[in-house]
Amino acid sequence: MTRALILRTVLVAAAFAAGTFIAWWMVPVAAAAFGYMTARDRGGPIVAGLAAILAWGGLIAWNAMVGPATEVAALLGGVLQVRPSAVYVLTLAFAGLAAVCAAVLGRAAYGVLPGAERGQAD
Amino acid sequence: MTLGAVLYVGSRPIGTAPPLGGLLEPANGVWALARAATLPADASGAIPGLTGAVTVEYDERGVPHVFASNVHDAARAIGYVHARDRLFQLELQTRAVAGTIAELAGARAAPLDRTARAQGLADAADRAWSAFPDTSVAKRLAVAYAEGVNAYIDAMPRAALPFEFRLMGKAPQRWEPRYTAYLFMRMGLTLGYSDSELRRPTIEELVGAEAADALFPAEHPLQDPIQPNGTAGVRADWKPLPPPRPRAPQVATSERAAGVSPWGEALTGSDDVASADERRRYLDDAAVGSNNWVVSPRRSASGHALLAGDPHLALSLPAIWYQAHIVVPDTLDVYGATLLGAPIPPIGFSRALAWTVTNTGADVADYFVETVNDSASPTQYRLDGEWKPLRLRVETIRDNRGRSVAVDTIRETHRGPMLHRDGKWISRRWTVTDGHDAIRPLFGVAMASSVRDALTALDSFNAPAQNFALADSAGHIGLRSTGLFPIRSAKAPRGDVLIDGSRSENDWQGRWRVQDYPQAYDPPQGFASSANQQPKDPRVDRRFLGADWPSPWRAMRINTLLRADSAATPNSMRLMQVDAYSAQPEWFVPAVVAAASGDTALASAAALLDSWNRSYRAEERAPVLFEALMAELAALTWDELLLPASPSGGSPAGARRRVDTPQSSILAGLLRQPESEWWDDRSTRDIREHRDDILRRALGDAWRSVNSRLGPLGDAWARGATRRANVRHLLLPNSPLSRPNVPIPAGGPGSLTPSSGDGNHSASWRMVVELGNPVRAWGIYPGGQSGNPVSPRYDDLLGRWSAGSLDSLRTPRAAGELTRSQRTARLVLRP
Structure with a gap:
């Protein structure tokens, strides 16, 4: 992974993290936009997925620095009758999957939207 | 995709x-x-309606100390801090009364909602609330409190939304002032509900009216009443128990008569959390019970009056209580255990006064058999020869998606809601739903500076009837059973039987005069106590106040200890609250040991009981055997009260239920009648058993049962290993939000720390106050101040409660008085 790619991933993750404060669905919305904008790049959806995992993982780490996040995982895991680690996995997988799928959709849209076609012709 | x-x-x-x-x-x-687990060190908020800034300082135990310039601002601040720490609990308990839990938790909760609507608690609260003048103390304080709750809800950060709301995908509803009235309805249901009258016909069919009276007497045979009767010690008025004489050869009443809430049953046919069995366990003298006592200065080491109280209730997380300290300069300075939903503590202390409560348990609900115009769907009832219209209340239960899941029509006479049971329409008159204002008297107590003033303020306290113990800094003590006690008609003088509803002359005729309430003020003995026992000696006053009173085992122990201690201290009060001795075994063990003598098969069991010091300390091994013995003894003796097997075959073979169980003191009295018919085991047709046969069999069965469950006599039998407290979450009892298996170092049936078999009841708050200058106080409850399950304040008091410790309670006089190490957070509220 190149330095540029790392930087791009981090920037996208920061955008996802900021969007999460508005609502969780900002992640797929932003990922779709990212997928659209990076339609000609290979690996755009992967970057989106990694960035989403990084964003939500970072936010979990922030919660853990401020308070007992491990107890939150244990609590929710107990209620859902899964291991606490599964709560982490579920959270990050949800974010990653939402971002990857939305980015794929964004990339696909690039090929069908009129504006995109013009852009491609240019 | x-x-x-x-x-x-x-x-x-x-x-x-x-x-x-x-x-x-x-x-x-x-x-x-x-992030919301700990309170920020400094925070601010706004409450529209505040007339000035309010400072709230939280001490290291998470207790808010509210400093306001007037009582209404203080009420607003209490609403705010209640919501900040316990928002979900506020909502859940309100919905439990309103019958709208299904709107939060889904259709599974619909049976609870239907029962609540049938009881008519919210309907009664709404009507009472409407009748309060806008200028009344209750309404003004409740409105101010609501402003505080809603200010928090409006400003609540999304991150602070309680866990339970998140799980259900819901947001909190706005708090309405009338919900304060709902809270006291809820307390009325918990503490003032009774329906033994509904089981009475079945009991009379099984054993006859005379025996029913003796099994569940209005005059308890062991007298150690709340109002001192001049006797130093318990007085036993044993009367021979009349033999069982079934009234009819065939008992027609269905098995549903026991163990099922009549209100739930009337509508749903399903069991309800407040089943008769549950209440039976709650009322059982051996299982649970609250204590309080006050000691005059001449019997205390410091020369100051002392007060101690430990109300026992269902344990829960979050706990039912929330500690708060309210200071309004020159007006109010009160520290207490508040209830979520009300700005004034029912239990607490000021600089001059301390007070606490136990439940009176008076019979304040009567049931009337009504004559109706249509047995299936009545619209009128007969009263004094005329048809009167029934009030019809249509209740629609909705689920969490707004869909209607049940529509019920509740019918009410002038007495109250009706239930349909065994073909009869029965209405209920109940002091709790008559409409009452608990805020004004409790506010009056908080403002009072003497026991006399406080008792005067309590004159208007109606329900649920409570035994208020009070002590003041001038050295006066008092104890009074306070509430609306109905005067029954001379035509229907007893409240423990079904009453003919067709005549208005059978209705209540008024209420007891306050001076007739059971009470004591500066009694000559130098102390007063209550432990849910019969409040007044029937030799002093024979008017009906209730029946089937709990055995006075705890009262006897409290009074014995207080008589023996002429230099009481706060620490001796604390030790009494966790005292492990039980007076109950003393009335049974000698007879059991004597019956077992010479029987080699019972030698080990008898020796264990005989060597027992009657203490329920953690290391004792005899308690587990004694409890099993008492269960076996009740089962073998009261077989006459077993309901016939269900014709539908609903009950498994051998699982017949008793319609009710007499108090253990009735059994103790029966020990004096070794040849009584009650000892006969009806399942052995050709054999006539006597007392000692049953005692031996019960001991043998108990011994085998405990051996089977715990193995041979050993460490597994120790009290500490067999009994635990289970502190369960209000909504998710079997989740990590609960704290099951909390060790209890001491206590058991009949002791001052009784515990029910399921461990779900215990001391919900313990408090000791010394009325010196300054007032010193200690307290604890099983839980924590926060409702956030990942907060360290969620259960931080539980360990010390379990160990029998009390925390020293801080009472700063002004903001800024707490030291830096004592103050953990600060909140400034502005208009």
Whole structure:
């Protein structure tokens, strides 16, 4: 992974993290936009997925620095009758999957939207 | 397609699971609870309606000390801090009364809602609330309190949304002032409800009216009453128990007569949490019970009056109580255990006065058999020869998606709601739903500076009837059973039987005069106590106040200890609250040991009981055998009270239920009648058993039962290993939000720390106050101040409660008085 790619991933993750404060669905919305904008790049959806995992993982780490996040995982895991680690996995997988799928959709849209076609012709 | 699935589960509930997106996102979702676990060191907020700034300082135990310039601002601040720490509890208990839990938790809760609507608690509260003048103390304080709650809800950060709301995908509703009245309805249901009259016909069919009277007497045979009767010690008025004489050869009453809430049953046919069995356990003298006592200065080491109280209730997380200290300069300075939903503590102390309560347990609900115009769907009832219209109340139960899941028509006479049972329409008159204002008298107590003033303020306290113990800094003590006690008609003088509803002359004729209430003020003995026993000696006053009173085992122990201690201290009060001795075994063990003498098979069991010091300390091994013995003894002796097997075959073979169980003191009295018919085991047709046969069999069965359960006599039998407290979450009892298996170092049936078999009841708050200058106080409850399950304040008091410790309670006179180490957080509220 190149330095540029790392930087791009981090920037996208920061955008996802900021969007999460508005609502969780900002992640797929932003990922779709990212997928659209990076339609000609290979690996755009992967970057989106990694960035989403990084964003939500970072936010979990922030919660853990401020308070007992491990107890939150244990609590929710107990209620859902899964291991606490599964709560982490579920959270990050949800974010990653939402971002990857939305980015794929964004990339696909690039090929069908009129504006995109013009852009491609240019 | 995958994205669609992710978006769907992210935004839509699946079954009972909430939308995952909002739940899992770590900015404001469930992970954010970690950030809300501790209160910020400095915070501010706004409450519209405040007339000045209010400072709230939290001490190291999470207790808010509210400093306000007037009582209404203080009430606003209490509403705010209640919501800040316990918002979900506020909502749940309100919905429990309103019958709208299903709107929060889904259709599974509909039976609870139907029962609540049938009881008519919210309907009665709404009517009472409407009748309060806008200028009344109750209404003004409740409105101010609501402003505080709603100010918090409006400003609540998304990160602070309680866990339970997140799980259900719901947001909190706005708090209405009338919900304060709902709270006291809820307390009335918990403490003032009774329906033994509904079981009475079945009992009379099984054993006859005379025996029924003796088994569940209005005059308890062991007298150590709340109002001192001049006797130093218990007085036993044993009368021979009349033999069982079934009234009819065939008992027609169905098995449903026991163990099922009549209100739930009337509508749903399903069991309800407040079943008769549950109440039976609650009322059982051996299982649970509250204590309080006051000591005059001449019997205390410091020369100051002392007060101690430990109300026992169902244990829960969050706990029922929330500690708060309110200071309004020159007006109010009160520290107490508040209830969520009310700005004034029912239990607490000021600089001059301390007070606490136990439940009176008076019979304040009567049931009337009504004559109706249509047995299936009545619209009128007969009264004094005329048809009167029934009030019809249509109740629609909705689920969490707003769908109607049940529509019930509740019928009411002028007495109250009706239930339909065994073909009869029965209405209920109940002091709790008559409409009452608990805020004004409790506020009056908080403002009072003497026992006399406080008792005067309590004159208007109606329900649920409580035994208020009080002590003041001038050295006066008092104890009074306070509430609306109905005067029954001379035509229907007893409240423990079904009453003919067709004549208005059978209605209540008024209420007892306050001076007739059971009470003591500066009694010559130098102390007064209550432990749910019969409040007044029937030799002093024979008017009906209730029946089937709990055995006075705890009262006897309290009074014995207080008589023996002429230099009481706060620490001796604390030790009494966790005293492990039980007076109950003394009335049974000698007879059992004597009956077992010479029987080698019972030698080990008898020796264990005989060597027992009657203490329920953790290391004792005899208590587990004694408890099993008492259960076997009740089962073998009271077989006459077994209901016939259900014709539908609903009950498994051998699982017949008793319609009711007499108090253990009735059994103690029966020990004096060794040849009584009650000892005969009806299942052995050709054999006539006597007392000692049953005692031996019960001991043998108990011994085998405990051996089978715990193995041979050893460490596994120790009290500490066999009994635990289970502190369960209000909504999710079997989740990590609960704290099961909390060790209890001492206590058991009949002791001052009784515990029910399931461990769900115990001391909900313990408090000791010394009325010196300054007042010193100690207290604890099993839980913590915060409702956030990941907060260290969620259960931080539980360990010390379990160990029998009390925390020293801080009472700063002004903001800034707490030291830096004592103050953990500060909140400034402004208009």
